[in-house]
Amino acid sequence: xxxxxxxxxxxxxxxxxxxxxxxxxxxxxxxxxxxxxxxxxxxxxxxxxxxxxxxxxxxxxxxxxxxxxxxxxxxxxxxxxxxxxxxxxxxxxxxxxxxxxxxxxxxxxxxxxxxxxxxxxxxxxxxxxxxxxxxxxxxxxxxxxxxxxxxxxxxxxxxxxxxxxxxxxxxxxxxxxxxxxxxxxxxxxxxxxxxxxxxxxxxxxxxxxxxxxxxxxxxxxxxxxxxxxxxxxxxxxxxxxxxxxx
Amino acid sequence: xxxxxxxxxxxxxxxxxxxxxxxxxxxxxxxxxxxxxxxxxxxxxxxxxxxxxxxxxxxxxxxxxxxxxxxxxxxxxxxxxxxxxxxxxxxxxxxxxxxxxxxxxxxxxxxxxxxxxxxxxxxxxxxxxxxxxxxxxxxxxxxxxxxxxxxxxxxxxxxxxxxxxxxxxxxxxxxxxxxxxxxxxxxxxxxxxxxxxxxxxxxxxxxxxxxxxxxxxxxxxxxxxxxxxxxxxxxxxxxxxxxxxxxxxxxxxxxxxxxxxxxxxxxxxxxxxxxxxxxxxxxxxxxxxxxxxxx
Amino acid sequence: xxxxxxxxxxxxxxxxxxxxxxxxxxxxxxxxxxxxxxxxxxxxxxxxxxxxxxxxxxxxxxxxxxxxxxxxxxxxxxxxxxxxxxxxxxxxxxxxxxxxxxxxxxxxxxxxxxxxxxxxxxxxxxxxxxxxxxxxxxxxxxxxxxxxxxxxxxxxxxxxxxxxxxxxxxxxxxxxxxxxxxxxxxxxxxxxxxxxxxxxxxxxxxxxxxxxxxxxxxxxxxxxxxxxxxxxxxxxxxxxxxxxxxxxxxxxxxxxxxxxxxxxxxxxxxxxxxxxxxxxxxxxxxxxxxxxxxxxxxxxxxxxxxxxxxxxxxxxxxxxxxxxxxx
Numbered sequence: 010x011x012x013x014x015x016x017x018x019x020x021x022x023x024x025x026x027x028x029x030x031x032x033x034x035x036x037x038x039x040x041x042x043x044x045x046x047x048x049x050x051x052x053x054x055x056x057x058x059x060x061x062x063x064x065x066x067x068x069x070x071x072x073x074x075x076x077x078x079x080x081x082x083x084x085x086x087x088x089x090x091x092x093x094x095x096x097x098x099x100x101x102x103x104x105x106x107x108x109x110x111x112x113x114x115x116x117x118x119x120x121x122x123x124x125x126x127x128x129x130x131x132x133x134x135x136x137x138x139x140x141x142x143x144x145x146x147x148x149x150x151x152x153x154x155x156x157x158x159x160x161x162x163x164x165x166x167x168x169x170x171x172x173x174x175x176x177x178x179x180x181x182x183x184x185x186x187x188x189x190x191x192x193x194x195x196x197x198x199x200x201x202x203x204x205x206x207x208x209x210x211x212x213x214x215x216x217x218x219x220x221x222x223x224x225x226x227x228x229x230x231x232x233x234x235x236x237x238x239x240x241x242x243x244x245x246x247x248x249x250x251x252x253x254x255x
Numbered sequence: 256x257x258x259x260x261x262x263x264x265x266x267x268x269x270x271x272x273x274x275x276x277x278x279x280x281x282x283x284x285x286x287x288x289x290x291x292x293x294x295x296x297x298x299x300x301x302x303x304x305x306x307x308x309x310x311x312x313x314x315x316x317x318x319x320x321x322x323x324x325x326x327x328x329x330x331x332x333x334x335x336x337x338x339x340x341x342x343x344x345x346x347x348x349x350x351x352x353x354x355x356x357x358x359x360x361x362x363x364x365x366x367x368x369x370x371x372x373x374x375x376x377x378x379x380x381x382x383x384x385x386x387x388x389x390x391x392x393x394x395x396x397x398x399x400x401x402x403x404x405x406x407x408x409x410x411x412x413x414x415x416x417x418x419x420x421x422x423x424x425x426x427x428x429x430x431x432x433x434x435x436x437x438x439x440x441x442x443x444x445x446x447x448x449x450x451x452x453x454x455x456x457x458x459x460x461x462x463x464x465x466x467x468x469x470x471x472x473x474x475x476x477x478x479x480x481x482x483x484x485x486x487x488x489x490x491x492x493x494x495x496x497x498x499x500x501x502x503x504x505x506x507x508x509x510x511x512x513x514x515x516x517x518x519x520x521x522x523x524x525x526x527x528x529x530x531x532x533x534x535x536x537x538x539x540x541x542x543x544x545x546x547x548x549x550x
Numbered sequence: 551x552x553x554x555x556x557x558x559x560x561x562x563x564x565x566x567x568x569x570x571x572x573x574x575x576x577x578x579x580x581x582x583x584x585x586x587x588x589x590x591x592x593x594x595x596x597x598x599x600x601x602x603x604x605x606x607x608x609x610x611x612x613x614x615x616x617x618x619x620x621x622x623x624x625x626x627x628x629x630x631x632x633x634x635x636x637x638x639x640x641x642x643x644x645x646x647x648x649x650x651x652x653x654x655x656x657x658x659x660x661x662x663x664x665x666x667x668x669x670x671x672x673x674x675x676x677x678x679x680x681x682x683x684x685x686x687x688x689x690x691x692x693x694x695x696x697x698x699x700x701x702x703x704x705x706x707x708x709x710x711x712x713x714x715x716x717x718x719x720x721x722x723x724x725x726x727x728x729x730x731x732x733x734x735x736x737x738x739x740x741x742x743x744x745x746x747x748x749x750x751x752x753x754x755x756x757x758x759x760x761x762x763x764x765x766x767x768x769x770x771x772x773x774x775x776x777x778x779x780x781x782x783x784x785x786x787x788x789x790x791x792x793x794x795x796x797x798x799x800x801x802x803x804x805x806x807x808x809x810x811x812x813x814x815x816x817x818x819x820x821x822x823x824x825x826x827x828x829x830x831x832x833x834x835x836x837x838x839x840x841x842x843x844x845x846x847x848x849x850x851x852x853x854x855x856x857x858x859x860x861x862x863x864x865x866x867x868x869x870x871x872x873x874x875x876x877x
Contacts, residue, residue, distance in 0.1 A: 058444060060444070080443045081446050084446070085444065087440075089437055091437065093440065093441040094441075095455075095456060096460070097460065106442065106447075107446055107447075110442070110445065110446055110451045159444070159445075162446055
């Protein structure tokens with residue numbers, strides 16, 4: 010399932026967060042939205058998810074125009090920076106949530122839900138934590154559960170908002186590798202937002218560099234490094250291999 | 256300064272937390288608290304029960320056999336049973352709208368929710384007389400159709416609802432603002448519709464704030480005097496709630512009886528307090544159980 | 551059908567049938583009407599075979615009149631002065647000829663304003679002039695909300711006016727001095743009584759004779775003394791049906807019978823039992839021990855009628871407002 014973002018413009022009051030942004034995400038691609046704080050990358054992701062609506066432009070999933078649809082109609086899995094797990098539910102129920110809220114006609118039976126959840130927990134290697142609550146898990150574990158939860162609904166696209174931003178360096182690296190491997194196996198069309206260029210270059214097939222609501226450059230990590238499109242991209246990437254300070 | 260060396264004279268002192276107050280202040284504050292508590296809470300409670308039984312237990316129980324008294328208790332419970340759910344629904348809806356949506360005048364509305372707390376309760380009753388009374392806006396139409404609002408149950412419910420409506424909303428708004436809506440957004444991305452988000456995600460989060468607001472609302476609804484007094488009409492056996500009936504008994508020199516009914520109100524208040532405490536205790540238990548369970 | 555269902559839901563009583571009436575009364579008549587209602591119901595049942603139910607509401611007289619005007623569905627009003635019933639008449643709910651419909655200006659009983667003092671009368675209060683002495687605290691209900699309070703005010707005024715060299719100016723001064731001695735104003739007669747008796751405020755309570763005699767019935771005479779000033783004011787307690795309500799509800803006959811009962815022998819005896827001065831000359835003479843003779847001024851004579859008194863003294867900006875502003 011490809012994603013096509015066409016001429017998206019979004020304002021918050023007088024502030025123009027996104028100005029005529031367009032690009033495509035090919036089916037099965039893993040794309041990073043890279044940029045400094047305030048660049049609009051998170052806003053763009055949320056518009057893509059249906060958590061915000063743009064004033065102008067279109068979003069297409071494949072050939073479906075989903076611009077008018079709200080998030081709960083879009084079937085886009087979303088992973089939040091601070092996990093947003095349901096604190097009052099245990100891990101099993103967190104992951105099962107998306108299945109339980111389906112319309113009666115589409116809802117799987119209890120054994121089916123159980124099977125699916127257990128399978129997902131295995132994928133993230135947290136099966137034994139099923140009865141615990143989020144408060145009892147470490148940051149990294151919570152994020153893996155957040156993944157599992159998003160994947161439970163069999164999404165057509167996966168959107169991740171600075172998924173490792175709240176984790177310490179070591180865990181971040183681990184999960185980065187894990188994400189890349191996961192993507193290589195499933196080929197689920199994914200877009201993730203980050204301000205960490207090392208992360209973007211390591212994980213993504215292609216990067217979209219954004220600043221001040223405008224796309225600066227799109228390309229594979231190599232392309233961008235070898236042929237920076239403008240001054241901003243140069244400076245942004247030339248600030249060493251460390252993360253750009255927010 | 257970097258590089259300078261300093262010698263510290265070490266003196267061994269009993270370690271004290273940097274933020275601890277002196278024992279004097281602590282003692283004084285606690286004493287004031289206890290004094291206040293004793294004077295304004297314990298003493299009146301004691302007096303109520305003491306006076307209620309001053310003529311003996313027989314008179315105490317006989318009070319409740321009186322038709323007018325029994326009706327007053329019934330009317331109070333009925334009024335609360337209508338006003339509290341109404342305000343719960345309203346409070347939750349208002350809190351939801353005010354914390355989830357951005358719109359012009361939002362801050363003003365949040366302040367306006369508190370309006371019934373600023374105005375004298377008498378005003379709360381008067382507004383309904385002015386709107387629904389014979390001389391009021393809807394008066395002529397109501398009388399033509401023989402519909403009684405004020406000086407009857409609907410008026411009492413309206414006045415009670417008015418004076419108690421901030422409680423649920425006020426309990427929830429800061430709570431929901433502080434909690435944010437990330438979990439609700441997550442639920443949305445997982446395919447839950449509005450209703451499902453509300454019941455499965457929001458309500459469990461606000462449960463205790465909601466309960467607390469309901470408890471306060473109920474307490475005020477049962478004890479309201481001023482607003483109800485204006486719209487009641489004071490008809491014995493028809494439109495007297497407990498607080499009004501207590502005034503009647505007092506005015507009829509039946510002091511023991513007045514205090515007896517007052518003691519019922521006190522008991523109702525204590526019961527609500529116990530329910531609230533039990534509920535909180537249960538919640539804590541649940542949380543601890545979940546935290547301790549290992550698989 | 552739907553309309554009746556609606557009425558059922560919103561009406562106070564289960565059936566708005568003509569066997570139930572509401573008596574909206576003033577503050578201190580609670581005991582009297584509870585008693586008299588019971589007797590009336592029995593008498594009515596004996597005569598008509600149907601036992602009606604009587605609802606009763608008590609409160610400060612003007613507050614009650616206001617409620618009736620605002621829609622409190624009273625079949626009869628039993629007040630302690632004409633002005634309150636006149637106000638309801640002006641609002642279109644009672645015929646302007648109401649006073650003539652029943653004997654004695656529609657007032658079945660009267661009660662003058664007298665004094666209640668602490669046992670032994672430590673402050674030696676004998677007459678109205680003693681009320682303005684320094685150091686005397688007077689308890690009286692608020693003339694703005696209570697007929698009881700108004701009568702007290704007018705009695706004091708009448709007294710001052712009747713003094714040698716008395717004039718409106720000296721009367722105003724007298725009233726001013728009187729209210730300076732009033733520590734607080736309660737809304738109704740009962741509240742004032744409670745302030746004096748229960749809370750032990752004040753040295754003297756001004757209220758109806760009926761109330762004073764009630765107090766010495768409930769509380770032993772060892773605690774209080776009754777003082778009859780040489781002069782006081784005649785306080786008639788008029789009653790009336792509320793025409794608009796009885797016609798709409800079809801209760802005119804019952805309501806009229808209810809009021810007429812107050813003039814019957816039974817009704818007058820009940821009045822005496824509750825220390826109201828009956829209209830029946832015979833009963834009054836028989837009970838001269840309870841009701842000592844006292845010179846009574848009439849509102850019509852001294853003030854030119856209630857309407858005039860209301861306008862001059864108690865209306866907004868009237869004399870009471872002027873002298874009481876200081877507090």
